[in-house]
Amino acid sequence: MYRCVADNVYEVGVIDWDRKLFDELIPLPYGTSYNAYLVRGSEKIALIDTVNSGRGAELLEHLRALGVKKIDYVIANHAEQDHSGSIPDVLREFPEAKVVTNAKCREMLMALLHVPEDKFIVVNDRERISLGDKTLEFIFAPWVHWPETMLTYLVEQQILFPCDFFGSHLATSKLFVDSPAEIELHAKRYYAEIMMPFRTNIAGHLEVLKKYPIKIIAPSHGPLYNKPEIIMELYSKWIGAETENRVLVLYVSMHGSTGKAVRHFVEQLIRQGIPVRQIDIAHADLGEIAIELVDATTVILATPTVLTGAHPAAVYAAYLFNALRPKTKYAGLIVSYGWGGRCIEQIKGMLTNIKAELLESVYIRGLPAEKDFELIDKLALTIAEKHRTIFGSEKNG
Numbered sequence: 001m002y003r004c005v006a007d008n009v010y011e012v013g014v015i016d017w018d019r020k021l022f023d024e025l026i027p028l029p030y031g032t033s034y035n036a037y038l039v040r041g042s043e044k045i046a047l048i049d050t051v052n053s054g055r056g057a058e059l060l061e062h063l064r065a066l067g068v069k070k071i072d073y074v075i076a077n078h079a080e081q082d083h084s085g086s087i088p089d090v091l092r093e094f095p096e097a098k099v100v101t102n103a104k105c106r107e108m109l110m111a112l113l114h115v116p117e118d119k120f121i122v123v124n125d126r127e128r129i130s131l132g133d134k135t136l137e138f139i140f141a142p143w144v145h146w147p148e149t150m151l152t153y154l155v156e157q158q159i160l161f162p163c164d165f166f167g168s169h170l171a172t173s174k175l176f177v178d179s180p181a182e183i184e185l186h187a188k189r190y191y192a193e194i195m196m197p198f199r200t201n202i203a204g205h206l207e208v209l210k211k212y213p214i215k216i217i218a219p220s221h222g223p224l225y226n227k228p229e230i231i232m233e234l235y236s237k238w239i240g241a242e243t244e245n246r247v248l249v250l251y252v253s254m255h256g257s258t259g260k261a262v263r264h265f266v267e268q269l270i271r272q273g274i275p276v277r278q279i280d281i282a283h284a285d286l287g288e289i290a291i292e293l294v295d296a297t298t299v300i301l302a303t304p305t306v307l308t309g310a311h312p313a314a315v316y317a318a319y320l321f322n323a324l325r326p327k328t329k330y331a332g333l334i335v336s337y338g339w340g341g342r343c344i345e346q347i348k349g350m351l352t353n354i355k356a357e358l359l360e361s362v363y364i365r366g367l368p369a370e371k372d373f374e375l376i377d378k379l380a381l382t383i384a385e386k387h388r389t390i391f392g393s394e395k396n397g
């Protein structure tokens, strides 16, 4: 199957309806797709990216259905195997094809897929190649989300092929997104899981893209945009410095003590009129946590003590928090223990990337008692005050 994107531009990739996990790590509740694009010029034909390793036969089938007899250039925007994994299949089928990419990506493709060195044409940032009546320009965009990433721009038709950038893990038969409501959750999940740690780089790349007239954005996961402003405005919001008036409480409880402390804390925040989201991290999906981290102003991690440290689910949540580097302004800990331990030091030691102000931790022995509830109230009131300073909200009486 192939889908026409524009005159002599086709989407020829694979919709993966059934994939449940990416990198054996990231849940895919709505599947995904590996979009690849065939651009037919009057003189040369280019394939922009390929599909996941093991799905090359389907890509070749789609090319056959389109009557493709030769490919001159395989553009590799990104070396990760969900887009590059079928390059060897394409090169076997079209031995005359050359892989067009940057020097860094060539080095990675040689290491990851053993693509022979003589198969490459190396391009520089903003270099162009001609397909006859169509021209491709390569825009380097390092750290979206690997160091070798680049974007390809089809000059005459003003189509941007940004690979992962602006993507979403969404298997859908729909080619173009019609409204922000239709894509926001999927694109935000993707941004949160994949792109958020590279916010600063992405901000720079967005600025570069503002100089290009763009009619269509054709990413390599999920649907395309013929209203590019939909996804560009969402990205501008996510990468911006502003957070939302919300406290995210990531908690796990073994025997109910931490749960009781969290319940009291959340109720106090609600009384103070502060929006709050509580997530049980023992059962949460990684994406659900990541999405909430994108714009929560405050993040509180609550954990019981296991042996001498935090519960493994809390260790994982802290790892995720630190790795995704959200723009959180305030962070804090609520810890419950039976006989001792070093949870607070352990978790704080993990948050080396976090620039948020760390609030005073609440450390509770066993079931929370009156003095503990007072400390929890104090933490909630401190947070409420800070949120009111930023957002000016009123308390609920």
Ligand code: FEO
Binding pocket: 078, 080, 081, 082, 083, 145, 164, 220, 221
């Ligand atoms: Fe979709 Fe970074 O690969």
